Amino acid sequence: MYRVKEAFYTLQGEGAQAGRAAVFCRFSKCNLWNGRESGRATAVCDFCDTDFVGTDGQNGGRFEAAEALAAHVSALWPSDPRADRDNGIRPYVVCTGGEPLLQLDEPLIAAFHQQGFDVGVETNGTLPAPVGIDWLCVSPKADAAVVIDECDELKVVYPQPLAMPERFLAIRASHYFLSPMASPVTPENGRDPVKASNTRKAVDYCLQHPRWRLTIQMHKIVGID
Ligand SMILES: C[S@@+](CC[C@H](N)C(=O)[O-])C[C@H]1O[C@@H](n2cnc3c(N)ncnc32)[C@H](O)[C@@H]1O
Ligand SMILES: Nc1nc2[nH]cc(C(=O)O)c2c(=O)[nH]1
């Protein structure tokens, strides 16, 4: 059984795939926070900006079979993803959450591929990844041990006192990104002074350590999901 909080079609807002159209499949549950505000202060990961509790979001639900979830995702692509693929377009599903590696398995990856999708994953890196993922983004959290030693992009939310970038240089990646830590809930007026201050700090770190590049949460600026 796969539990999905929400699924929606948007542009990837972060990392090396930023700007690419994708169906986001947000799985329920995380191993580093129970998702309740009452548990945030004692969570391993205490800055999460996402609601991943339950299956009640847009296009959320419970799916018994991999094929059923892949068909559900396919229906959110604006045209026939298999036909698009035949025409040189690469339909894209981003598996996120919550922590997608609690649920994503080889049958579901195969079912996404069967529907014509490239499969991207956003993970905290604490769980092993199944084979077949086309784009793997690892974003370490606090002192949680990272068990993935190779990925497409490493995306370190900055600053985290227990997860400073130097700690992850042994992880092989094609891209090394810093992503400024935003407030868990964007303030009503849309201005986030915490994010602004962290962005300046991330800029300074990248200037001093040119292995690292800045990525920003473009979707929050553009005003899309
Ligand atoms: C909600 S997480 C879900 C996937 C996975 N559990 C993870 O942590 O990578 C998706 C992305 O949002 C990032 N993120 C979460 N809260 C954030 C915040 N307050 N500021 C910036 N990035 C944040 C995570 O680091 C991750 O790259
Ligand atoms: N547009 C957009 N891009 C994203 N990249 C990673 C996201 C996530 O929450 O995993 C995310 C998201 O929630 N929206």
Ligand code: SF4
């Ligand atoms: S950012 Fe990722 S690891 Fe942290 S609580 Fe949110 S879903 Fe879990």
Ligand SMILES: [Mg+2]
């Ligand atoms: Mg997000």
